[in-house]
Amino acid sequence: MNERAVLEVEKVSVSFSGRKILDDVSFEVRRGEFTGLIGSNGVGKTTLLRAILGLQRIDAGEIRVTGAPHRRGARSLGYVPQKVILDPDVPMRARDFVALGLDAERYGFTRRTKEQHALVEQMLVNVDASEFADRRVGGLSGGEQQRVLIAHALISQPELLLLDEPLANLDPASVQEIVALLHRVAGEYQVGVLLSAHEMNALLPVMDRIVYLTDGRAASGTTEEVVRSEVLSKLYGHHVDVIKLHGRVFVVAEPGRDNKDIAEHSNLTVS
Amino acid sequence: MRFLFEPGFFSSAPVRTALVIGALAAVISAVVGVATVVRGQSFAGHALTDVATAGGSGAFFTGISPLVGFIGAGVFGAGAMDVIGMERLRSRDIATGIVLSVATGFAALFLFLDASKSATTGATQQILFGSIFTVNSSIVPFVIGLSVLTLIVMGLIYRPLLLSSLSGELASARGIKLRRVGLLFMLTLAIAVGVSSIAIGSVLSTALLIGPAATSLRLTTNMRNAISVSIALGVVATWLGVLLAYDSYYWFPSSRGLPVSFFIVALILLAYVVSGVPAIRRFAAQSAPGRRHMQLASRSVVAKRASEAT
Numbered sequence: 001m002n003e004r005a006v007l008e009v010e011k012v013s014v015s016f017s018g019r020k021i022l023d024d025v026s027f028e029v030r031r032g033e034f035t036g037l038i039g040s041n042g043v044g045k046t047t048l049l050r051a052i053l054g055l056q057r058i059d060a061g062e063i064r065v066t067g068a069p070h071r072r073g074a075r076s077l078g079y080v081p082q083k084v085i086l087d088p089d090v091p092m093r094a095r096d097f098v099a100l101g102l103d104a105e106r107y108g109f110t111r112r113t114k115e116q117h118a119l120v121e122q123m124l125v126n127v128d129a130s131e132f133a134d135r136r137v138g139g140l141s142g143g144e145q146q147r148v149l150i151a152h153a154l155i156s157q158p159e160l161l162l163l164d165e166p167l168a169n170l171d172p173a174s175v176q177e178i179v180a181l182l183h184r185v186a187g188e189y190q191v192g193v194l195l196s197a198h199e200m201n202a203l204l205p206v207m208d209r210i211v212y213l214t215d216g217r218a219a220s221g222t223t224e225e226v227v228r229s230e231v232l233s234k235l236y237g238h239h240v241d242v243i244k245l246h247g248r249v250f251v252v253a254e255p256g257r258d259n260k261d262i263a264e265h266s267n268l269t270v271s
Numbered sequence: 272m273r274f275l276f277e278p279g280f281f282s283s284a285p286v287r288t289a290l291v292i293g294a295l296a297a298v299i300s301a302v303v304g305v306a307t308v309v310r311g312q313s314f315a316g317h318a319l320t321d322v323a324t325a326g327g328s329g330a331f332f333t334g335i336s337p338l339v340g341f342i343g344a345g346v347f348g349a350g351a352m353d354v355i356g357m358e359r360l361r362s363r364d365i366a367t368g369i370v371l372s373v374a375t376g377f378a379a380l381f382l383f384l385d386a387s388k389s390a391t392t393g394a395t396q397q398i399l400f401g402s403i404f405t406v407n408s409s410i411v412p413f414v415i416g417l418s419v420l421t422l423i424v425m426g427l428i429y430r431p432l433l434l435s436s437l438s439g440e441l442a443s444a445r446g447i448k449l450r451r452v453g454l455l456f457m458l459t460l461a462i463a464v465g466v467s468s469i470a471i472g473s474v475l476s477t478a479l480l481i482g483p484a485a486t487s488l489r490l491t492t493n494m495r496n497a498i499s500v501s502i503a504l505g506v507v508a509t510w511l512g513v514l515l516a517y518d519s520y521y522w523f524p525s526s527r528g529l530p531v532s533f534f535i536v537a538l539i540l541l542a543y544v545v546s547g548v549p550a551i552r553r554f555a556a557q558s559a560p561g562r563r564h565m566q567l568a569s570r571s572v573v574a575k576r577a578s579e580a581t
Binding site: 055084090092093096106107135152 | 311429437441443487491
């Protein structure tokens with residue numbers, strides 16, 4: 001293992017009623033690095049993230065966070081789930097939602113200290129959310145809500161930040177902003193970022209490492225190591241071509257092949 | 272003063288009891304109500320009022336205190352909904368519907384038995400629509416104890432409850448036990464419904480639970496202010512309702528007062544309608560306490576960061 005590893009996933013398998021969702025998946029995420037978990041819909045990205053969080057039981061293998069066996073509710077984990085729908089009628093400002101990240105799991109009465117208020121303030125500035133900090137969180141745009149969710153996850157100072165499809169349903173400008181923001185906080189807070197997406201091109205400029213997932217099996221390493229025809233062909237079990245064009249990457253299967261298991265970035269962009 | 276408070280208002284013991292019980296019901300309903308609306312469990316709240324009706328009418332028939340009937344049935348109903356309902360939203364709704372219909376059936380049975388037992392419609396009126404002036408003052412300490420208990424439990428579960436209401440997935444990942452928090456909340460809901468059933472009747476207790484909370488949600492942008500406004504609205508509506516009902520004895524030559532519950536519900540509705548007026552919402556948004564202080568603090572951090580950057 002690498003000494004900078006904050007997450008080690010070793011030979012993890014998960015099955016639902018006899019069907020293998022994750023099959024012998026291994027990879028690691030390092031401190032201060034940005035790792036993309038790439039794969040099309042239904043290949044097991046969410047299951048993998050939930051397994052790391054301790055929300056999904058694993059059938060085999062081992063998951064360690066900062067060297068220790070993972071457990072649900074660990075302070076070392078920050079999480080931004082998929083499709084959080086925040087009700088616009090709930091009287092909660094963006095700043096209140098970020099502050100809730102400090103101690104939401106604790107029972108009992110407390111008053112927030114001056115230091116905690118300052119911490120919230122600082123976090124809002126760091127994710128560029130000061131402008132809308134006093135507005136209701138449910139009334140914010142998708143990109144603004146993602147910033148608030150990221151701040152909520154980061155404020156408890158986790159060592160590993162997991163994000164499940166945070167770029168889905170965002171406009172292209174917001175995608176760029178959120179990716180740049182995550183890249184910056186990975187360095188600033190020395191947190192390991194693991195982000196799942198079905199489209200890798202937006203992440204190429206910042207991605208230090210990639211975990212490419214298809215049909216429950218994974219290949220991992222740097223983008224150069226993984227996004228190659230030999231590696232991905234072996235993973236898919238049939239020949240695929242990797243085409244690099246204008247700084248973008250396309251994964252294309254030969255004609256006649258069922259393309260549906262290939263991550264959406266290929267067939268969507270090409271067609 | 273003579274026009275506002277008809278003779279004997281302050282010296283009347285039933286009025287004093289009514290004011291105390293009404294205020295307690297309003298306070299816990301307001302606090303629990305805000306959480307109910309935020310969680311989207313208004314339907315469950317309403318179902319518990321039907322359960323309370325069954326309990327109250329059953330208690331009347333068997334001769335035990337209606338408060339015990341209201342709360343006992345409510346707690347039982349809350350537990351039943353939890354057992355049937357599991358975690359999913361849809362099944363939670365179905366569970367609520369099942370408990371509601373069974374409870375209403377029992378309420379129909381007991382109310383029928385009550386009416387035939389006492390040969391008057393008084394019991395039905397009292398259970399469904401309340402009779403705050405006839406409340407036995409001996410239950411006051413008991414109601415105070417229940418109210419304090421409810422507020423303590425709400426305070427203890429406040430943050431886990433809030434996060435699990437916003438996103439169950441986020442709350443689970445933080446290690447919050449959704450089931451435990453949800454069940455504790457349902458128990459406070461059952462007590463709130465029980466206490467306000469005594470005050471304004473089981474059918475109308477939904478009004479005290481949802482009305483002030485829904486109004487406060489329109490006027491505020493954070494939970495603390497929402498709860499404060501909700502408490503204030505609930506208590507004012509209840510006390511004014513008691514006053515108007517007392518005064519109404521002197522309004523008509525027949526000297527028959529109008530029901531307290533009617534006035535309370537009418538005042539709650541009035542507040543809700545007024546809170547929908549755009550000018551009033553804007554005024555409330557601008558005058559929210561704590562807002563200015565926060566903006567200043569935010570500006571100073573931005574300024575500090577800008578100076579560091581240069």
